[in-house]
Amino acid sequence: MYQTKYHKPASIDDAVAALAVAEDGKVLGGGQTLLPTMKQHLASPTDLVDVGGISGMADISVSDGCLTIGAGARHADVAASSVVRDAIPALACLAGGIGDPAVRSMGTIGGSVANNDPAADYPAAVLGLGATVVTNTREIAADDFFEGMFTTALEEDEIITAIKFPIPSSAGYSKFPNPASRYAMVGVFVANGGSGARVAVTGAGQDGVFRADSMESALSSNFSAGSLDGTSLDADGMMADIHGTAEYRAHLVSVVAKRAVTSAV
Amino acid sequence: MTQIKMTVNGKSATADVPDNTLLSEFLRENMRLTGTHVGCDTSQCGACVVHVDGRAVKSCTVLAASLEGADVTTIEGIANGKDLHPMQAAFKANHGLQCGFCTPGMIMSGIDMVNRYQAEGQALTAEAIRHELEGNICRCTGYHNIVKSIEDAADEMSGMAQAAE
Numbered sequence: 076m077y078q079t080k081y082h083k084p085a086s087i088d089d090a091v092a093a094l095a096v097a098e099d100g101k102v103l104g105g106g107q108t109l110l111p112t113m114k115q116h117l118a119s120p121t122d123l124v125d126v127g128g129i130s131g132m133a134d135i136s137v138s139d140g141c142l143t144i145g146a147g148a149r150h151a152d153v154a155a156s157s158v159v160r161d162a163i164p165a166l167a168c169l170a171g172g173i174g175d176p177a178v179r180s181m182g183t184i185g186g187s188v189a190n191n192d193p194a195a196d197y198p199a200a201v202l203g204l205g206a207t208v209v210t211n212t213r214e215i216a217a218d219d220f221f222e223g224m225f226t227t228a229l230e231e232d233e234i235i236t237a238i239k240f241p242i243p244s245s246a247g248y249s250k251f252p253n254p255a256s257r258y259a260m261v262g263v264f265v266a267n268g269g270s271g272a273r274v275a276v277t278g279a280g281q282d283g284v285f286r287a288d289s290m291e292s293a294l295s296s297n298f299s300a301g302s303l304d305g306t307s308l309d310a311d312g313m314m315a316d317i318h319g320t321a322e323y324r325a326h327l328v329s330v331v332a333k334r335a336v337t338s339a340v
Numbered sequence: 341m342t343q344i345k346m347t348v349n350g351k352s353a354t355a356d357v358p359d360n361t362l363l364s365e366f367l368r369e370n371m372r373l374t375g376t377h378v379g380c381d382t383s384q385c386g387a388c389v390v391h392v393d394g395r396a397v398k399s400c401t402v403l404a405a406s407l408e409g410a411d412v413t414t415i416e417g418i419a420n421g422k423d424l425h426p427m428q429a430a431f432k433a434n435h436g437l438q439c440g441f442c443t444p445g446m447i448m449s450g451i452d453m454v455n456r457y458q459a460e461g462q463a464l465t466a467e468a469i470r471h472e473l474e475g476n477i478c479r480c481t482g483y484h485n486i487v488k489s490i491e492d493a494a495d496e497m498s499g500m501a502q503a504a505e
């Protein structure tokens with residue numbers, strides 16, 4: 076790994092200041108994506124600004140029908156949180172299925188959402204629940220946040236501080252993991268709430284996480300796995316690689332979406 | 341460079357380390373604790389698992405500089421003098437290793453999963469053990485004896501926890 080300068084600011088203001096003067100500074104969350112990338116010389120930031128020392132960054136709370144999870148909350152903490160398990164059990168379950176236990180000890184929700192890996196789990200929940208990404212400068216609706224593979228609406232040096240999830244009447248997540256990496260071959264998050272159903276698909280789309288409109292309308296009139304029987308997704312726009320063709324993934328989305336609806340609580 | 345002070349296996353350790361030093365490098369090269377193995381460059385194999393403040397982490401994917409004040413336990417820190425930890429004893433009794441390269445990580449992950457399941461009052465079934473070992477790769481054993489070792493150690497460790505109450 077190339078040399079870098081490590082900073083551990085105690086406040087968001089100090090973190091912003093450290094990033095502002097750095098030549099090529101990067102936020103460090105749990106490091107479970109950034110450090111492997113640096114080890115392989117695919118990234119070489121001059122400065123790392125660790126946001127793990129900022130107080131309140133890992134808080135989890137519920138108020139006004141909304142679950143707020145601090146950007147620094149570790150996957151293991153979200154999975155084990157009784158607040159999350161009560162409010163949105165599907166989200167706790169999703170967090171408990173990311174990678175492996177040691178990755179979950181360190182990895183954070185903020186890092187996962189900022190990274191927007193096309194096969195990551197959290198983006199499906201953020202988009203599927205119509206959450207809001209809160210940063211040091213503004214609030215961004217999930218529908219405007221994910222802009223394509225590894226691309227988000229975040230400006231250079233903008234720091235995610237929390238994610239706000241509206242609590243749905245029910246939600247479910249199902250993933251068909253790649254047997255080697257455990258990332259999603261296809262993962263589908265479904266949520267049923269006041270304004271109808273939302274369906275977000277990860278792992279499959281060429282542009283990263285996306286909403287499946289036809290499934291949303293079918294589920295909005297009747298939220299049951301059977302409603303998805305007639306729906307199908309076009310293979311155009313699906314990822315194709317050594318693990319599966321575009322047609323295979325398109326088919327898998329329907330199968331996994333039904334499992335997600337069946338699991339919804 | 342960053343000056344760090346942490347506790348490693350119960351003893352205080354202070355050092356000036358370059359900021360890009362990984363915990364695995366700090367343990368192996370500064371502390372000469374070479375029981376923590378490094379088996380990959382991609383954070384996937386788990387040979388490097390140690391405990392930081394009571395949680396299993398991949399020491400190859402944590403910066404030493406970020407661990408000011410942390411409490412670190414490595415494979416060298418779990419036996420009680422000459423008495424093996426029950427997880428080590430179970431790996432020995434069940435032939436839970438062949439070349440032994442993955443073993444330090446397997447043992448540290450094994451202890452972590454038993455502790456977590458017991459704290460939650462959940463049963464650690466063979467199926468759960470296999471699932472929990474998602475991040476630990478073994479090229480030799482085929483895993484069966486590793487799973488048996490952890491099952492045995494879990495029984496032993498719950499007996500110990502009950503005796504301590």
Ligand SMILES: Cc1cc2nc3c(=O)[nH]c(=O)nc-3n(C[C@H](O)[C@H](O)[C@H](O)COP(=O)(O)OP(=O)(O)OC[C@H]3O[C@@H](n4cnc5c(N)ncnc54)[C@H](O)[C@@H]3O)c2cc1C
Pocket residue numbers: 101102103104105106107108109110111126146147172173174175178181182183184185186187189190192194195196197233234235236256257258259382383384
């Ligand atoms: C073996 C392995 C298996 C994995 N399996 C899965 C899986 O199955 N599913 C899955 O979804 N993920 C998986 N991951 C990725 C894991 O979830 C990471 O934790 C996550 O992608 C990144 O979170 P992090 O906190 O570690 O972020 P980092 O690695 O610290 O950072 C990632 C990126 O986000 C930026 N960043 C971090 N925090 C913030 C913030 N608060 N504001 C703005 N930008 C920020 C960083 O600058 C960097 O660009 C796996 C990783 C490994 C090593």
Ligand code: FES
Pocket residue numbers: 377378379380381382383384385386387388389398399400401
């Ligand atoms: S050496 Fe750390 S996971 Fe392989």
Ligand code: FES
Pocket residue numbers: 436437438439440441442443477478479480481
């Ligand atoms: S015993 Fe050789 S890698 Fe596991």
